[in-house]
Amino acid sequence: MTTPYVPDAARTGHPAARSDLHGLPVDIAPQLLGGYLVTTVDGHTVAIRITEVEAYHGKGTGPVPDPGSHARMGRTTRNSTMWEEAGHLYVYLSHGIHSCINVVCGPNGEAGGVLVRAGEVVHGIDSAHERSGRRGRDLARGPGRLGQILGLKHALHDGIDAIDSVPQSGAVATLLLPSTVGAYEQGPRVGVAGIAGTDAFPWRFWIPGDRTVSPFRWGRGAAEAAAARTAEQE
Numbered sequence: 001m002t003t004p005y006v007p008d009a010a011r012t013g014h015p016a017a018r019s020d021l022h023g024l025p026v027d028i029a030p031q032l033l034g035g036y037l038v039t040t041v042d043g044h045t046v047a048i049r050i051t052e053v054e055a056y057h058g059k060g061t062g063p064v065p066d067p068g069s070h071a072r073m074g075r076t077t078r079n080s081t082m083w084e085e086a087g088h089l090y091v092y093l094s095h096g097i098h099s100c101i102n103v104v105c106g107p108n109g110e111a112g113g114v115l116v117r118a119g120e121v122v123h124g125i126d127s128a129h130e131r132s133g134r135r136g137r138d139l140a141r142g143p144g145r146l147g148q149i150l151g152l153k154h155a156l157h158d159g160i161d162a163i164d165s166v167p168q169s170g171a172v173a174t175l176l177l178p179s180t181v182g183a184y185e186q187g188p189r190v191g192v193a194g195i196a197g198t199d200a201f202p203w204r205f206w207i208p209g210d211r212t213v214s215p216f217r218w219g220r221g222a223a224e225a226a227a228a229r230t231a232e233q234e
Helices: 008-014 025-032 127-134 143-148 222-233
Strands: 036-041 045-059 089-094 098-104 112-124 171-177 184-188 202-208
Touching: 008 143, 025 036, 025 112, 036 112, 036 143, 045 127, 045 143, 045 171, 098 143, 098 202, 112 127, 112 143, 127 143
Parallel strands: none
Antiparallel strands: 036 045, 036 171, 045 112, 045 202, 089 098, 098 112, 184 202
């Protein structure tokens, strides 16, 4: 089963395959920019063009430990979806309120994900307005808002498969990738605490000049960690 809508612009790209997502999350993340995430929840379809993402590695994934990842200490009940096959969606709860969406990726048997931070609503604008109570470019600006307008909820939809589009708890999700990777910028992740939120981890990627991209802000202790890192390098 697939979602009933495919964005016209995505026809130059392709539905994502698991093999497209088998690299390290930091390498896969920019390849999602300009792609589409489409959900149908309770019969209402919303599609976004992905404009901003962040990469997160799990314990043992890649050459550098990622202190900002939910999976940094290993597998738990909360983060177990990050160890599933590439293309499932890790839907977690942030601040006890917001359901945030990550595309699981990485080598088989290793944990990793790409947080979809922001996007442009290209279909289902009325449903997006109804779910959020908002209008304008901020509809899917930031991971909490994006999760809200796509209608996926923790823990109901955690682990939903966006490759084979298998229905789960009244929802279907589909990920489409662009045919080519366009221009992008990268820098520190937004609002991540400590060293993980500094330019030691420039693992946020975004489409330059896009008005839906969220502004940068320091996480707790990240500015101080950045200053200390700069002093050590001088």
